[in-house]
Amino acid sequence: MIATGWGAAWRMAWREARSSAPKFIFVIFGVAAGVGALTGVRGFASGFQDLLKREARTLMAGDMLIRLFSALTPAQEAELEKWRAKGVRITPILETVSMVSASPGRPPLLTSIKAVDTADYPFYGQIKLDPPQRLAEALAPDAIAVSDDLLMRLDVAPGSRVKVGQTELRISAVVKYEPDRMTGSLNVGPRAMMSKEALQATGLMQIGSRAARRFLFKLPAEGVQVATIRESLRKAFPEALISDYRETHPIITRTLDRSTTFLSLVSLIALIVGALGVATAVHSHIQQRLDTIAILKCLGARNAQIIRIYALQTTMLGTAGGLAGVAVGAVVQQLFPLLLAKYFQFSGLIWSPAFALEGLLTGVLVSLLFTLPPLLAIREVKPALIFRREMAEVRPPWKVRFRRQIPAMLSGVVILCGLGLVAAWLAGSARAGWTFIGGLSGSLLVLSCAAWLLLRGLKRFVENGPFRLPVAWRHGLANLYRPGNHAASILVSLGIGVMFTLTIHLIQSGFLKEVVGAAPPGAPNVLLINITDLEKDGVREILEAHPGRTGRIRIEPFASARLIKIGGRETASWDLRGFRRRFLSAREVTIQDAQPEEVEVRQGAWWNTNEKRPLIAVSEQVAEIFSIVPGMQLRWMILGR
Amino acid sequence: MNNEPVLSVRAVTKSIDTGVHRVEILRGIDFDIERGEFVAIMGASGSGKSTLLGLLAGLDSPTSGSIFIDGEEITGLDEDALAALRNRKIGFVFQSYQLIPTLTAEENVLLPAELAGEATTEALDRARQLLDTVGLAERRDHYPVQLSGGEQQRVALARAFMRKPPLLLADEPTGNLDSANGQHVLALLRDLNRSEGATLILVTHDKELAAHATRIITLKDGIITSDERTTAQAESR
Ligand SMILES: Nc1ncnc2c1ncn2[C@@H]1O[C@H](COP(=O)(O)OP(=O)(O)O)[C@@H](O)[C@H]1O
């Protein structure tokens, strides 16, 4: 037998809730939907982040990588040697772009080439080849492994020979999967992979040729800390990009964070609509239990005891909804990976009890918040009700009425602040909390006014309308505005639901606009490269016939050239750092007769259409870097000549 | 036992402002009730009997005047204090039983003890013994809907005596029952009253019922028109 006040309250609450179960089922569904969305989204996001961390080694094929834009200096070589001596394994990867051709008469194909040392690469993950074989076998010094689109575009098959640079290589396999594909630097055209020796043989890697260098590191099981080696490398390679497995791909993480926040708030709104349902249900439940409440008061129950009973009942509803929601969330969480299956391989997304608990608590808390007003109204129930059913509510002066509304208004403030806190916590920002409070109270106000006006108008219409409605209609409509009816609160919840759906839609399209708007107006969004002279007319024809095309098609010739001397001075003597160093490598040089419309001449003048002298225009940026002024002589090297 | 009246009513009035006009329900009520008395309050429907009973129990507050229970003034006490006072000192029996529909007979009887935080094994024993007294020992797990009107009223009687209240208030306890059941309930009420030693105030407009009382107070239009001891006094003592 339960001897405490809480025990009795529990039992009363439980019995009552059970006897009203059918009425509460939908309320539980409402909360469950909100909590389900919330836990599903958050559980998935955090599971995904963990997964990314776990898979990060595979995604970069090493514990750490360093990306360089220039050849190693002797000091840097020494630094790498130092770490090798400590048991760190380091393997270089070279990526470059080159023409690959099948037979002399046919157009060559611009291809991203990646050269690896098969002894070490990859430290994590596996290269999948077709036909299946070891990477070392596939990348013999005379062989090349290619992506399947290269086979198609060059019309060759495994076993065929292709010309790369100065040598011919045998296609040994098709690369099906490369673990570190996402961390690659150059993703132009089809891909090909070869050994260091094969790359040497092509002769592509002359000083200054356009190449990205990567070093992958694998740390020994003990003795070398990621942070230590990273710090040391950062000093030795001030211009390099260093990342280690502890970070995940920043673009993915940022997008994930933003969408998690967004979806969490959306779920919170779903939860609020559910909680409004809880509040309405509890309100009408209490309304039906006025007798019981009056009896309890007659038998000596204090207000607090009775409020306890119904608060427990609300908690039970919130918990039931929350638990159902957690189950829904677990399912939702499993559905996300299906949506993303194309991009990521989810081996195991762990269901986190922390997020389940968080969702459960949010569900209970929000339900309780909204039930505050009907719970407080319990205090107003007069025990004399047992004798006085016919007691007509006397309308007291507005001051008294106002004073009676104070608890309700205070609880409204508490509700808003509570929701704001939950929102701020979900979004991880106080500003989001304030915005949420503002938005919610604003919309509540507007919707309440609208609901009031609507019901008021309805009353006018029914009572003083130009014609008398049939009895059934009159009763039905009058029921909507009779005192104590929930029409207003139902209208408001409905309104909130609709309004937020609309907001989500607006935010979504705004989001897209923002993305589109980030590009300059008129900027092309489709670029085709490596169109040969033979193909030029055919490509133009196809593009002109394409129904989705807007804007002009421009086909412009270009050559890859390296700036060697400026006004007699070697470009190598410029001390350029970081990004600027790229200007020492090969750059695209286009060939134009007339001045293109988007080009504005800052200094000097554009050449005439049939100009015979070798003239060139450089961008403002290049001019600034190398202090070029009109009239200077520039010396270029094109394809090693 | 002390000799002060268990209940004193001093110049009590009750009026209600309906907004349109003021209804004076009680217009100056005065009486004392001694320990162990069985008082019947009589009067036509609408004479103010229920209103008076509500005031005596502190369910409502008088417009003016004061009420003392065991010498303690209850007018002006706050709601929680009144609730505690009711729990300790007043048992209720209503015309329409007023059992809690979601609790079993036994749980209804035990409820006052539970609200007092005293749902002990002894309390449970007492609840069962009271149910036995009203002849419902084997119906204790039944819900109110599963009981007849007479049975429900007997459960309500057992509940009213649960806390051994010095004062028992009954508002037309037989009003909804046929005469056989009414007789039964009345007999139980008197038996329990005698064995528990409570003071009984019974509101009725049934002369036959009132005939068992030791004192009859008659109300008309909110004032006491007669207050007399009856011959039943000797019988009851
Ligand atoms: N809240 C109220 N508003 C208006 N009149 C009331 C109210 N409560 C009681 N009355 C009136 O007071 C009178 C006494 O009521 P009541 O005490 O219930 O009488 P009884 O129990 O003797 O039948 C009745 O006329 C009743 O209509």
Ligand SMILES: [Mg+2]
């Ligand atoms: Mg009455």
